[in-house]
Amino acid sequence: MTVTTREAPGPVACTGSGAPPGRPAPWRWLTSVRTVIAQWAPAIPFLVTAGGVLIAAGIWLIRTSFAGPDGGWTLQPWRDIFAQQITREAMVRSLGLSATVATVCLAVGSVLAYHVSGLARRGRATAQALLNVAANFGGASLAIAMVSTLGAVGFVQLLVQDWFGHSLGFDLYSFWGLVVTYLYFILPLYVLLVLPAMSVLRPEWWEAVQAAGGTRWHYWRRVGLPVLSPFLLSGWVLTFAWSLGQFSVPYALLGETTTTSLITTRLGNFLFSATGGTNRFERAAALAVLLMVISALALVLYRLIATRMLARLEGAR
Amino acid sequence: MPSAVRIESATKTYGSTVALDDVSLQIEPGQMVALLGPSGCGKTSLLRAIAGLSPIDRGVIRIGDRDVTHVQARQRPIGMVFQQYALFPNMSVAENISFPLTIRRQRGPARAKRVEELLELIGMPGLADRYPNQLSGGQQQRVALARALAPEPDVLLLDEPLAALDAAIRSDLRDEIRRIQHRVGTTAVFVTHDQSEAMAVADRVAVMDRGRILEVAAPAEIYERPASRFAATFVGSRNALELPVGPDRVVRWGEAFAVPAPDTANGKALAVFRPEDVCITEQQGMAATVDVVVFLGAVSRVYLTVDGHTVHVDLPSRTAATFTPGQRVGVAVAPENVRVFAS
Amino acid sequence: MTGRAVPRWTLLGLWGVFLALPVVATMLYSVATVWRGQALPDGFTLSWWTQTLREPRVVEALMRSTWLAAVTVLVVAAIVLPALYWGYIRNPRIRVVMQLCALLPFALPFVVLAYGIKRLAGASELTQPWEASPLLVVLGHVALAFPFFLWPVDGAMAAAGVRQLSEAAETSGASPLSTLFRVVIPNIRTGILTGAILTFATSFGEYSIARVITGSSFETLPVWQVAALQDTRGNPNGVAVMAMFTFLLLFVVSVLIARTGRGEPLRLLPGIDHSNKR
Numbered sequence: 001m002t003v004t005t006r007e008a009p010g011p012v013a014c015t016g017s018g019a020p021p022g023r024p025a026p027w028r029w030l031t032s033v034r035t036v037i038a039q040w041a042p043a044i045p046f047l048v049t050a051g052g053v054l055i056a057a058g059i060w061l062i063r064t065s066f067a068g069p070d071g072g073w074t075l076q077p078w079r080d081i082f083a084q085q086i087t088r089e090a091m092v093r094s095l096g097l098s099a100t101v102a103t104v105c106l107a108v109g110s111v112l113a114y115h116v117s118g119l120a121r122r123g124r125a126t127a128q129a130l131l132n133v134a135a136n137f138g139g140a141s142l143a144i145a146m147v148s149t150l151g152a153v154g155f156v157q158l159l160v161q162d163w164f165g166h167s168l169g170f171d172l173y174s175f176w177g178l179v180v181t182y183l184y185f186i187l188p189l190y191v192l193l194v195l196p197a198m199s200v201l202r203p204e205w206w207e208a209v210q211a212a213g214g215t216r217w218h219y220w221r222r223v224g225l226p227v228l229s230p231f232l233l234s235g236w237v238l239t240f241a242w243s244l245g246q247f248s249v250p251y252a253l254l255g256e257t258t259t260t261s262l263i264t265t266r267l268g269n270f271l272f273s274a275t276g277g278t279n280r281f282e283r284a285a286a287l288a289v290l291l292m293v294i295s296a297l298a299l300v301l302y303r304l305i306a307t308r309m310l311a312r313l314e315g316a317r
Numbered sequence: 318m319p320s321a322v323r324i325e326s327a328t329k330t331y332g333s334t335v336a337l338d339d340v341s342l343q344i345e346p347g348q349m350v351a352l353l354g355p356s357g358c359g360k361t362s363l364l365r366a367i368a369g370l371s372p373i374d375r376g377v378i379r380i381g382d383r384d385v386t387h388v389q390a391r392q393r394p395i396g397m398v399f400q401q402y403a404l405f406p407n408m409s410v411a412e413n414i415s416f417p418l419t420i421r422r423q424r425g426p427a428r429a430k431r432v433e434e435l436l437e438l439i440g441m442p443g444l445a446d447r448y449p450n451q452l453s454g455g456q457q458q459r460v461a462l463a464r465a466l467a468p469e470p471d472v473l474l475l476d477e478p479l480a481a482l483d484a485a486i487r488s489d490l491r492d493e494i495r496r497i498q499h500r501v502g503t504t505a506v507f508v509t510h511d512q513s514e515a516m517a518v519a520d521r522v523a524v525m526d527r528g529r530i531l532e533v534a535a536p537a538e539i540y541e542r543p544a545s546r547f548a549a550t551f552v553g554s555r556n557a558l559e560l561p562v563g564p565d566r567v568v569r570w571g572e573a574f575a576v577p578a579p580d581t582a583n584g585k586a587l588a589v590f591r592p593e594d595v596c597i598t599e600q601q602g603m604a605a606t607v608d609v610v611v612f613l614g615a616v617s618r619v620y621l622t623v624d625g626h627t628v629h630v631d632l633p634s635r636t637a638a639t640f641t642p643g644q645r646v647g648v649a650v651a652p653e654n655v656r657v658f659a660s
Numbered sequence: 661m662t663g664r665a666v667p668r669w670t671l672l673g674l675w676g677v678f679l680a681l682p683v684v685a686t687m688l689y690s691v692a693t694v695w696r697g698q699a700l701p702d703g704f705t706l707s708w709w710t711q712t713l714r715e716p717r718v719v720e721a722l723m724r725s726t727w728l729a730a731v732t733v734l735v736v737a738a739i740v741l742p743a744l745y746w747g748y749i750r751n752p753r754i755r756v757v758m759q760l761c762a763l764l765p766f767a768l769p770f771v772v773l774a775y776g777i778k779r780l781a782g783a784s785e786l787t788q789p790w791e792a793s794p795l796l797v798v799l800g801h802v803a804l805a806f807p808f809f810l811w812p813v814d815g816a817m818a819a820a821g822v823r824q825l826s827e828a829a830e831t832s833g834a835s836p837l838s839t840l841f842r843v844v845i846p847n848i849r850t851g852i853l854t855g856a857i858l859t860f861a862t863s864f865g866e867y868s869i870a871r872v873i874t875g876s877s878f879e880t881l882p883v884w885q886v887a888a889l890q891d892t893r894g895n896p897n898g899v900a901v902m903a904m905f906t907f908l909l910l911f912v913v914s915v916l917i918a919r920t921g922r923g924e925p926l927r928l929l930p931g932i933d934h935s936n937k938r
Contacts, residue, residue, distance in 0.1 A: 039746075039750060039751040040746075040751065040754070041746075042742035042743055042745070042746040043742070043743035043746055043747065043751075043754045043757075043758075045738070045739040045742070045743070046739040046740060046742075046743035046758065046761075046806075047743075047757070047761075049735075049739050049799065049802055049803060050739070050758075050761050050764075050802065050803050050806050051757070051761045051764075053773075053777065053799060053800075053802075053803040054761070054764045054765070054768060054773065054803050055764075056776075056780055057768070057772075057773050057776025057777050057779075057780055058768060058776060060776050060779055060780045060783070061772065061775070061776045061779070064779060111671065112671060112672065112675055115668040115671055115672055116672070118668060127672075129914040129915065130679075130914065132858075132914045133907075133910045133911055133913075133914040134679055136858075136861050136862065136865060136910055136914075137865075137907060137910060138865065139865050139866065139867045139882050139885075140865075140867055140882040140883075140885035140886045140889065140903070141865065141882070141885060141902075141903040141906045141907060142682075143885075143886070143889060144686065144885060144889055144899050144900060144902075144903035145682035145683065145685065145686045145903055145907070146682060147889070147896075148682065148685040148686045148688075148689045148896075148900055148903075149681055149682040149685040149686075153695070154685060155681070155684065155685030155688060155689075156681060156685070158695070184678075184679070184682065187675075188679075238766065241766055241767070242766065244769065245766075245768075245769025245770065245771070245772070246769070247769065247770060247771035247867070247868045248770075248866075248867035248868050248882065248886070251867075251868075251886065252867070252885070252886045252889055252890075255890050264769065264771055267771060267772075267775070268771065271775060271872060281779075284775060285775070285779075288771075288772040288775055288776070291769050291772055292767060292768060292769075292772060295766065295767040295768070295769065296767045298767075299763055299766060299767045303763075
């Protein structure tokens, strides 16, 4: 007969002692260790793999970013990455790119999400499936597709040239080329993220605005957008973080050039090219930590918005 | 022969809430005991403790002559029926019912025969291959009952089994559960917050409040002579009046009744009497005015204003029909029908 | 609301065109004989397809990607299912922890994680032999793709009322393992399938981790694609073929999701979605 402890389904998530009564004091410590193990055992592989790997890698990177040539602690890698002009430019460009992409998503994607949410159930399901494909169509394949479309001899370039005479004047390898490329797969992601939020809008509210004599403009300005704004903002934040961390797409598109580089491609540059310098790995680590910090901040912001907004919604019921 | 279920001093706390407070109960084999009480009284906690789904902090639980306090649920000789049926959607009716047998590695003709027996018992012989989503709520609950009875458990546990059903089928299923339990002879514990359900179904009713068992008795006993104030007010419909205790230790209500006060009552006492025990007369008794007569079918409820209180009286409808609002009448209650408790 | 339907369909239609164009372009490139200056290619041929799909380097890359993705799915399922199940029936805190962990990949861009794992493995003598091993890539993929398995499966478990079913099974005498396989998994099949498909797709198309950890020694399909794209002497058509191939694979996959999902919304924002879907 084994003794097990289990969680009672009470409103309070309690640990429940489960210890058989009358056990002498020194053994109680052992029993609580057993309890903890029993309660977490099947989750250990997960915690070690998913949690452990992620956290351990993060910690290691932080350590490496401060590592000196003799194994000590130094700020040199950090000074280096901010000292180098190309790297500084890459940082600015990354932040600018991500902010631009996120903002376009916010402006355009929100409208698109609203329209998708208005589709009938089957249409919605189809749309979601398609958007899922698009959102996953990243990396190398996307770069290839973009080159095929908007590259120097891309389909659209040739089409415009053929039909209208002069060229489109669009450079895929410029800042805006990157924006368009990112938008291809990040816009669907944004729409999928904020789509559930659209169902928060009750039709009664629009009816109430009409009964009070208001127009669509009034509705959106005073009711719709204010209610949706937390969702849209958290969508912006996640999209920003996701854009910032993109590596495969810009790397596939731009390669190891140092012209239109981003934080991520600089990182790749430090890693892969042997001409990076003596402490290139440490500098790569520093860039990685910088990315982590920005993304972590974005995530914290996202959680804050999400919880506050949930609280507001619960109160509004 | 040892009692089928024996609970000794069971205690359970959730953080600062006491779910079970030193509860003791004995259930004889073949009996159906109802645990009755309002939400949060501990009846579900007690049931789950017997099942082994929620362990108790202190105390002993015995099934038969075996101490099962620290035995896991799946090793206890129990069968359980849940409020939301909990049928496995991926299995047919027959597979659901035979699940406990499959677990015990019972196979072949013996298992098939048992399933057939049980289907017969619950009155659904041809529905072995249906799936839960093709059954009505009542049918699903009956399959759940069959599943619980399949391994011939020592105790059958029912956690508010009728609460999720429509009112129309509730009473039918309630009587059928009773019938089946009688026929099979399994000891059963039935949790409910509906006192009419408890009284219709059980051999004995345990009234619970705030983690304690207040009294355990046959339904009629609890109804007629409740021992606790809580039972008196919770079970059945009643009139309850706070009345002063006279210097001669008698609780008097005008000409309606005069009853000796219990020893514990000081100053004020609570007098409780049933609507069907009130006599309405033309001349005698305490002065009252009829407010309204509510028709309830065979019985009608007459609401009266008496001495500033509202009293309701149940009478056969034909009799009640003779009263009109505003009419002046007299009321009286036989002293043996008034229960008095300390206030 | 026909007045509103017109702008809706216009907008969605435009977006649809925007999404379709690159696919069309890639398709054209993959079947074009020669394409000079005009709107459409001079001629069409399937030879690029047959050629590329027979090229040993491509086939090997394809095999490696498939193997990688399949192993990732298996490992993810094996670590997530027991943990999540336990979180439902015994220890609710597990679920909270898992949901938090699921946000970590968004904080750690893939390339960052890849580098971190590689350095970590290279740090101690015990793990050094695996520093550039594909198994480490699996680990990286598992750590980053598991949210895509977790969210659908979590949703499915909640919808199926796993807790109640488990109690019914337990009082019928079943052990937790038995319950997991006989009762729980059959009832969350859709969620598991969706999760497996999404995890597979994520791992299959992933470039950074494979590249950073193994360099070019374990060439997966995306690694091949990038190398081929940047190879100035290479043939653009072959590259287009594999991009089209990947796209078709993903497309088939999401059709499968749409059919198994039956119109249920994909829970992507774990913190926000359930409050609305009443």
